[in-house]
Amino acid sequence: MAEPAAKKQKTEEGAVATETEEKKEVKEAPKVLEPPKELEEDAPKASGATVKEPVTFLTADTTMNVMTSTGNNLLMPLSDGGVRHLLAGARASVGVKSGRYMFEARIVETICRADEGTKPSPKCLLKIGFSTAGSNLLLGNAETDICFDDGALVHNRKRTPLG
Numbered sequence: 001m002a003e004p005a006a007k008k009q010k011t012e013e014g015a016v017a018t019e020t021e022e023k024k025e026v027k028e029a030p031k032v033l034e035p036p037k038e039l040e041e042d043a044p045k046a047s048g049a050t051v052k053e054p055v056t057f058l059t060a061d062t063t064m065n066v067m068t069s070t071g072n073n074l075l076m077p078l079s080d081g082g083v084r085h086l087l088a089g090a091r092a093s094v095g096v097k098s099g100r101y102m103f104e105a106r107i108v109e110t111i112c113r114a115d116e117g118t119k120p121s122p123k124c125l126l127k128i129g130f131s132t133a134g135s136n137l138l139l140g141n142a143e144t145d146i147c148f149d150d151g152a153l154v155h156n157r158k159r160t161p162l163g
Contacts (some may be wrong), residue, residue, distance in 0.1 A: 043099055051094055061091040063137055079111050087125070089137030096130070127154070 032084040057075060065078040066088045073083055077088035105128050127139045129147025139147035140154030 046099075053093070055092055055094045057090045060094050061090045061137070062095070063087070066090050074108065076109075076146070085109075087138055091131065091133075091137060095133065125149070131153075 006153070057066075059068070062068070062075075063086075063112055064081055065086055067076045067078065068074070069076070075088075075090055077086075078084070104120060107126065110124050119124070127147040127149045129139045129145060131137075131145030135144035139145045140149060141157055143156050146153070146155040148154070148162075149159075151163065152161050154160075
């Protein structure tokens, strides 16, 4: 027995309606999210004068217990006797006025003395940062310098833990 004509129309119309809904879903699916815009933009290229002399460590800008290598890019504190308990400091011969700068420091060697026995060994310490030309060589003690030290930012004798 054949179905009445009215029922056939309804089922065909329903099929047509579901096909158009599927097409709409396919069209809406491919939405690609854009990455967020960078908040800090690059600084413009420097157009001023460049540094003509090589960056080095001047003897006048080091503490008395710092030795420089012949290549002048390697520093080493004296480590004989009680001198090894003193802090050593040095300042580079080039400064910055503004902008973003990057520099790198590498620990080449740490010395552990075997003759100390049960004596407590001095703590190895590296402070790295910025200071003004006339400030103290040991960073973090005044308003004129700022440094990073053992997971903290140090400025004017105040430590702010990082991370």
